[in-house]
Amino acid sequence: MKTIKFFTISFILLFTFSCEDDNNIGIDTVSITVEDLYAPQEGSQGQSISGPFTKFNFEDGIQTESETNWDIGFRGTSIIVNGGFSLGTDDEPERNGNAAAYIFEGTMEEMQIVDTTLLIQDSESGYAIPTGSGNGWYTYSGSPTFLISPTPGKILVFRTHDNRYAKVEILSYYLGAPENPDAFTDPSRYYTFNYVYQPNEGATTFD
Amino acid sequence: MSKIYNLYFKILSFFVGLFFVYPFSIYSINNQLDSTQTVLDEIIITATKTERVLSSIPLNVSIIKKNEIEKTNATRLSDVINEELGLITVSDFGGSEGIQMQGLDSEYTLVLIDNQPLIGRSAGTLDLNRISVGNIKQIEIVRGPSSSLYGNNAFAGVINIITEEPKNGLKGNVTSSYETHNTFDNNILFSYKKNNFYSSVFFNNYSSDGYDLNPNDELNTVNNFNTNTLQIKLGQNLGESLKIRINARYYTQLIDNIAPNSLSGETFTSENNINFIISHESEKIKTNFEVYFTSYFGDEFLDDEQGDRFSESFYDHILLKPEIKTVYTINKQKEFVFGLGNEYETLNRTFFEIEPKQNSPYIYFQYDYNPNEKINLILGGRFDKYKEYKSQISPKFSGIYKIKNNESIKISTGYGYKTPDFRQLYFNFSNSTVGYSVIGYNVVENVLNQLIDEGQIANIIIPVEEFEDPLSPESSFGVNIGYDREIDRKISLSTNLFSNSAKNLIDYRVIANKTNGQNVFSYYNVNNVSTFGFDINTKYKADNYFSFSIGYQLLYAYDLDAIKAFENGEVYARLTPTSPAFRLNKKDYFGLYNRSRHMGVFKINYNVLNKNFNANLRLKYRSKYGLYDSNSNNYLDKYDKFVNGHITGNVNINKIINSKLTVSAGIENIFNYLDSENISNLSGRIYFCRIGYNIN
Numbered sequence: 001m002k003t004i005k006f007f008t009i010s011f012i013l014l015f016t017f018s019c020e021d022d023n024n025i026g027i028d029t030v031s032i033t034v035e036d037l038y039a040p041q042e043g044s045q046g047q048s049i050s051g052p053f054t055k056f057n058f059e060d061g062i063q064t065e066s067e068t069n070w071d072i073g074f075r076g077t078s079i080i081v082n083g084g085f086s087l088g089t090d091d092e093p094e095r096n097g098n099a100a101a102y103i104f105e106g107t108m109e110e111m112q113i114v115d116t117t118l119l120i121q122d123s124e125s126g127y128a129i130p131t132g133s134g135n136g137w138y139t140y141s142g143s144p145t146f147l148i149s150p151t152p153g154k155i156l157v158f159r160t161h162d163n164r165y166a167k168v169e170i171l172s173y174y175l176g177a178p179e180n181p182d183a184f185t186d187p188s189r190y191y192t193f194n195y196v197y198q199p200n201e202g203a204t205t206f207d
Numbered sequence: 208m209s210k211i212y213n214l215y216f217k218i219l220s221f222f223v224g225l226f227f228v229y230p231f232s233i234y235s236i237n238n239q240l241d242s243t244q245t246v247l248d249e250i251i252i253t254a255t256k257t258e259r260v261l262s263s264i265p266l267n268v269s270i271i272k273k274n275e276i277e278k279t280n281a282t283r284l285s286d287v288i289n290e291e292l293g294l295i296t297v298s299d300f301g302g303s304e305g306i307q308m309q310g311l312d313s314e315y316t317l318v319l320i321d322n323q324p325l326i327g328r329s330a331g332t333l334d335l336n337r338i339s340v341g342n343i344k345q346i347e348i349v350r351g352p353s354s355s356l357y358g359n360n361a362f363a364g365v366i367n368i369i370t371e372e373p374k375n376g377l378k379g380n381v382t383s384s385y386e387t388h389n390t391f392d393n394n395i396l397f398s399y400k401k402n403n404f405y406s407s408v409f410f411n412n413y414s415s416d417g418y419d420l421n422p423n424d425e426l427n428t429v430n431n432f433n434t435n436t437l438q439i440k441l442g443q444n445l446g447e448s449l450k451i452r453i454n455a456r457y458y459t460q461l462i463d464n465i466a467p468n469s470l471s472g473e474t475f476t477s478e479n480n481i482n483f484i485i486s487h488e489s490e491k492i493k494t495n496f497e498v499y500f501t502s503y504f505g506d507e508f509l510d511d512e513q514g515d516r517f518s519e520s521f522y523d524h525i526l527l528k529p530e531i532k533t534v535y536t537i538n539k540q541k542e543f544v545f546g547l548g549n550e551y552e553t554l555n556r557t558f559f560e561i562e563p564k565q566n567s568p569y570i571y572f573q574y575d576y577n578p579n580e581k582i583n584l585i586l587g588g589r590f591d592k593y594k595e596y597k598s599q600i601s602p603k604f605s606g607i608y609k610i611k612n613n614e615s616i617k618i619s620t621g622y623g624y625k626t627p628d629f630r631q632l633y634f635n636f637s638n639s640t641v642g643y644s645v646i647g648y649n650v651v652e653n654v655l656n657q658l659i660d661e662g663q664i665a666n667i668i669i670p671v672e673e674f675e676d677p678l679s680p681e682s683s684f685g686v687n688i689g690y691d692r693e694i695d696r697k698i699s700l701s702t703n704l705f706s707n708s709a710k711n712l713i714d715y716r717v718i719a720n721k722t723n724g725q726n727v728f729s730y731y732n733v734n735n736v737s738t739f740g741f742d743i744n745t746k747y748k749a750d751n752y753f754s755f756s757i758g759y760q761l762l763y764a765y766d767l768d769a770i771k772a773f774e775n776g777e778v779y780a781r782l783t784p785t786s787p788a789f790r791l792n793k794k795d796y797f798g799l800y801n802r803s804r805h806m807g808v809f810k811i812n813y814n815v816l817n818k819n820f821n822a823n824l825r826l827k828y829r830s831k832y833g834l835y836d837s838n839s840n841n842y843l844d845k846y847d848k849f850v851n852g853h854i855t856g857n858v859n860i861n862k863i864i865n866s867k868l869t870v871s872a873g874i875e876n877i878f879n880y881l882d883s884e885n886i887s888n889l890s891g892r893i894y895f896c897r898i899g900y901n902i903n
Contacts, residue, residue, distance in 0.1 A: 048723070087665075107779065108787050125666050132726045134717065139839035149839035152788035153779030169787060177785040192785060 029206055030197045032061045036175055037191040039074030050090035053080060058158070058166045058197045071099050071160040076189055077138055077148060077173070079129040082161040084121025095121070097161020101128040103136065104155040108169045108194065111155045114204040119159055129156060137170050146183040148173045165204055168195040252322065253347040253367040255575065255585065256356055256544055257534055265583055265607035265617040267350040267687040267703050273371070276340050278812070278823055280859055280871050280897055282384060282392040282413065284338035284368065285888075287346060290825050290857070292758035292808045293742050294348070296335060297801055298888050305332035309350055309705050310738030310764035310802055311363035311683070315625055317353070319367040321454050323482050324360070326526050327503030328628070337458060337478070339411040339436050341382065341394035344371045351705065352623025352685040355587040355603035358550075358569055362623040362683050363707065370438065370454075373398035373405040379902035384871075386895040390415035397902075403444035411436040418890040420883035427465055428887050434460040452484040464509060470517050472509035478502070493534040501526045520557040527551040544573040544587075554629045558636040560650040563629050568592050581609045595632065595649065596677045599624050613693040624682040631678065631713055631730045643725040645715070648678045651729050655719065662722065669718040669729075679732050683709040699746045706739040735767040736799065756810045764802040769842050780838050780846040795844045797833060803852070805830040819863035826856045834885055850885045854878060871897040 034056075042051035053073030057064045064070050073080045073093060083099035086092040100119035104111045120128045133140035137154050141147045150170040158166045172192040174181040196206050249261040254268050261270055271287060281287045285296045285304045296304040297313055305313020314331040317324060318338075325333055340346075346368055353361040379397040386392075391414050398407035413436075417429035435458070442452040462474040480501045487494045505522040530548030537543070549568045571589035578584070584606045591599045605619030627648065634647040635654050646654045651674045658664050689703040712734035719727040740762040748754040772778050773796045779788040780795070798804075807828040814821050830852040837848040859873035875893040882889070 105777070107789055110790075126720065130720065132717065132720055134841075135720065135726070139841070141835070141837075141839070145835075145837075149784065151839050152781050153777075153790070153840065171785040171787075179783055179785070181784065194787065 027199045030061075030199065031194070032197065033192070033194050034061065035177065035192050037063060037074065037193075039076060039189045039191060041076035041078075041189065048090065049076060049078075051075060052091050053078075053093060055082075055093065058160050058195065059164070059199065061197075067093065068096050069161070071097070071166070072101075072158060074191055077136075078127065078131055079137065079156070080122055081128050081158065083159070084123050084128065086124070087122065087127060088124060098159065098163055099161045100159045102157050103129065104157050104167070105153055106155060107153070108155055108167065108196070111157065111167045112205060112207055114157055114159075114165050114167075116159075116204060119157075138173065147181060148183070148188065149181075163201050165198045165206075166195050167206060168193050251347050252369070253319070253349050253365055255573065256322075256532065256546070257542070257575070262615070262691075263583060263607065265585055265605035266353075266619045267617075267689055267705070269348045269350075271346040271348070273344055276343060276346075278821060278859065278861060279825065279857065280384065280861075280873055280895065281340055283336045284340055284346070285335035287340055288335060288366075290808065290810075290827060291348070292744055293350070293760045293762075293806065295803075295806070295829065296888065297332075298886075299332045303332040303334035304336055304888060306335065306366065307801070308363040309685075309707055310740070310762045310799070311707060311709065311736075315360070315362035315623075315681075315683070317357055317360040317362075317365045319357075319365065320456065320480065321370055321482065322367060323454075323480065323497075323499045323501070323528075324357075324526070325478075325480075326501055326524050327476070327478060327505070327522075331628070337434075337460070338368060339392075339394070339413060340368075341392075341411045342370050342396050342407075342409040342438060344369045350703075351619055351687045352601075352621040352683045352707070353603070354591075354599070354601035354623040355589050355621055356546075356571060356573065358571075358589055358591045358599075358601070359567075359624065359626050359680075362625045362681065362709075363685075370409070370440070371396070371398070371407070373400040373407045373440070373442075375400050377903060380899060381902065382897060382899040384895055384897035386415075386875075387893040388416050388418050388890065390893075390895075405440070405442045407438075407440045409436070409438040420881070420887065420890065425465065425467060425469070428883070428890070430465060431463040432460060434458065448488045450484075450486045450488075452482075452486070454480070454482045454484075456480040464507070466509050469512045470509040472507065472517075474505070474507040476503070476505040478504075491536050493536075495530075495532045497528075497530050497532075499526075499528045499530070501528075521555075522557075523555040525553045540577045542575040544571075544575070546571045556629075558634060559629070560633050560635040560647065560654060563633055565593075565595065567594075583607045593626065593680075596626060596680055599626075599680060599682075615691050617687075617689045617691075619687045620685065622682065622684055624680045626680045627678045627713060627730070641725065642721065642723045644721070644727045646718070646727060646729045648674060648730045651718065655727070658719075658721075658727065664727070665720045665722045667719045669716070674729070678713065678730065679711045681709065681712050681732075683707050697748045701744045702741065703743075704739075704741045707737070709734075709736040709738075712736055733768070736765065737767055738762065738764040738799075738802075752813055752815060754812045754814075756808070758808040760806040762802060762804055762806065764799040765796070766799060769796060772842065773844075778840050778842055778844065780840055780844055782846065784838070791840075791844055791846075795846070797843045797845055797847070800836075800843055801832055801834055803829040803832045805852075821861045822859065824856065824858045826854055828852070828854045850882060853880050853882070855880050855889065867901045869899040871899075 039054040040051060041049050043049045053075045055064050055070035055073045057069055058071050070082050081099035081101050082095055082097035084095050100121045102118040122128050130136045137150055137156060138148050139151045156168040170193040171177060174186040174188055175190040177192040178186055198206055249270055250258050251261045251268055251270055252258055254264045254266045276287055288294050288306055289296050295307050297307050298304050306316045307313055308316050318333050349365045351364055353365050357365055377399045382394045384392045393412045396409045414433040417427050417431045420428040438456045440454050444450050458478040460476045464472045464474050482497060482499045484497045503524045508519040509517045511517045528550045530546060532546040535543045547570050551566050553564045555562045569591040573587035576584045587603045589601045601622040603621035607615055607617040609615045632647045632649040634645050637644040652671050685707040687703055687705050691701045693699040711732040713730050714733050715728045715730050717726040718729045742760045744758040746756045773791060773793045776790050778791045780791050781788050809826040812823045831849040833843040833847050833849050836843060838846055856877045857875045858877055861871045863869050873895055876889055879892045880889060881891055
């Protein structure tokens with residue numbers, strides 16, 4: 001296990017030794033924890049939101065400025081994929097890959113085989129990962145704590161821009177992933193998440 | 208509005224000032240501090256709409272008498288309710304305190320004053336702090352669904368506040384109390400009765416500086432407020448059998464509002480109740496004709512630092528209810544009650560798509576049958592006709608069997624319902640800071656189309672066709688089985704098993720996504736809830752000085768659909784907020800929010816009659832409960848944060864100086880229990896003193 005610090009991101013690579021599988025031609029799946037990936041936005045809830053998305057590449061496990069070599073992007077609570085079409089908000093990057101996504105209900109361990117029929121891409125009517133509390137990956141508590149919490153049991157399943165697969169469990173939206181986040185004092189829009197990446201093109205299993 | 212209010216308040220203060228000066232004022236307790244013998248003539252009216260002896264009633268009923276309230280120096284209805292077994296007050300975010308009864312929420316208990324309903328549940332809860340107990344004769348509590356007599360809202364039970372009737376001659380008393388937080392509660396009551404005429408005037412002023420449990424934010428937990436209540440009763444007998452009575456009540460409340468971002472303003476509410484009663488009595492037939500009018504008005508505004516209006520809203524609710532009721536006594540064994548009436552209701556408020564008006568006629572009957580001296584059976588039912596939703600038939604059956612003079616078993620079953628409120632039907636609200644919208648069920652199509660035209664809707668999740676069938680009233684079916692026994696003159700025991708199954712409870716859900724990333728919500732019938740458990744209450748009179756009472760309630764309160772979700776393995780949690788999620792099973796489900804599994808009440812009363820001295824201590828225990836879902840899975844499970852179980856205690860001493868003067872003092876929340884994050888209505892230890900004076 002080794003830890004690399006890169007800007008505000010640090011991540012841990014965990015190489016897991018996987019079982020032999022027909023789908024799995026040699027290269028092992030990779031388990032990574034990304035800490036405090038910052039995804040700022042301009043304009044608050046209810047107003048028009050703008051600002052560049054924080055783009056991320058699963059294979060490298062880091063934030064990227066590349067206009068093509070990215071898989072997903074974050075801005076505030078919104079998550080986009082590099083596939084399909086822009087919803088039309090300000091500053092959305094061009095989709096030039098084949099990425100897609102769906103939400104699996106269960107635990108990270110239970111998510112073993114990608115159901116490719118469920119994959120959808122971003123479109124003019126909505127993102128592949130729906131926005132709004134309870135629709136996508138998070139739950140907004142409202143009064144009195146006003147916390148954004150990753151909904152337990154929601155695993156985000158992605159096809160990358162170049163036809164690999166990854167499963168993601170978001171763990172925190174606050175800087176330092178505090179045990180007891182406080183929406184009034186802890187800086188938000190910092191993603192901490194676990195993911196497992198399947199580096200073999202077209203392979204749909206994670207074991 | 209506030210100018211008129213201020214003028215009004217000044218005049219009243221002057222009036223009050225004529226009688227006494229703070230805080231050296233005077234007060235009295237009319238009755239003796241305690242009655243030594245068991246009262247045999249406790250009459251209750253709420254259970255049957257006829258006057259009945261409490262111990263003969265087959266329903267789960269109880270009475271809190273004036274002298275019990277006086278001993279504890281309670282000033283508001285919430286103080287009294289909080290000390291009762293199986294009843295707790297729950298605060299909503301606006302600071303209103305409602306009643307939770309047998310595990311059912313505060314929206315579901317009907318609250319009456321002198322047999323007539325109070326309105327003004329702007330956010331669902333009827334605030335018990337609105338009701339002064341300064342002129343109360345007794346509080347009658349019926350537990351269990353009671354729509355067979357009372358129709359709408361008698362879903363969990365009924366609380367009826369009976370105010371005092373004038374006694375012969377001219378009487379008057381004044382009480383004044385002063386508490387921590389600069390809280391004043393002052394009462395003046397004058398009554399006059401001679402021959403065929405009576406009248407009474409009651410005035411109460413209740414004010415406080417409020418308090419703040421979280422000094423770190425700019426908000427107060429309870430803002431500075433001032434309330435006034437004026438109640439007038441008039442009665443005249445016209446010959447032997449005809450009586451005319453008028454009960455009128457006027458209430459105002461003014462709160463200094465402080466909001467985030469340096470906003471400030473005022474919240475004003477007022478309430479008017481007038482009940483006009485003509486009753487005719489003959490040997491076998493008693494007829495009552497009543498016309499009741501009540502209005503509740505609320506106005507709220509916030510200004511910014513420059514004094515410019517930031518927001519303003521109002522709420523104007525009216526109910527007009529004529530009713531005729533006849534009690535026909537066939538013989539000692541059989542009695543019929545028939546009633547016929549109409550409720551006309553209107554509501555005018557901000558964020559409403561229309562100004563709703565509703566007429567709902569109703570009819571009810573009750574058959575009260577004593578086949579022999581040991582058995583009493585009551586069969587009843589009511590029909591309420593509604594246009595906007597399904598008309599309701601509410602049956603009831605109950606029976607009591609006296610095993611011996613001092614031992615009885617009873618069973619009662621009944622139906623209760625609550626119609627969707629106007630907000631659930633006609634709301635049209637968009638939050639200006641966060642950007643979400645809430646739409647009433649009946650106006651979904653109109654408002655949604657409007658939003659679509661304005662380009663605000665990204666996609667529709669629930670098609671509009673799903674809103675074609677009307678929203679159903681929420682309904683409950685309850686069973687209470689009781690066993691009461693007076694073991695000897697010292698010990699008595701009362702137990703009750705209860706079960707309520709509630710259907711079609713209304714919740715909200717997302718019906719569309721907006722282009723700003725927020726949601727559009729509307730209401731729907733979804734939840735099925737079950738609450739069950741038992742109460743056990745014992746009273747023990749040790750000697751002439753000491754008496755004790757101890758009570759315990761066990762309560763289970765579940766959402767049946769939640770149980771299914773746990774069984775199906777659809778619910779997940781994390782051990783810590785940032786650890787991987789795992790699946791929960793049925794055992795992990797805790798139940799509904801804000802329900803404690805165990806509740807206990809313990810009271811000691813110490814009386815020295817010849818010294819006119821009384822001291823009492825009351826303790827209440829609530830086991831742990833969860834207020835909200837803290838781990839984002841939408842359910843309350845054992846991995847959520849809980850409010851700790853706790854005991855609160857109040858202690859009091861009362862001394863009658865002479866026939867005119869009484870003094871009292873005490874401490875509320877003696878253990879200084881505080882949980883600023885979760886319990887907003889406990890402000891720490893409160894000291895108070897009180898003086899009373901009888902004028903006559």
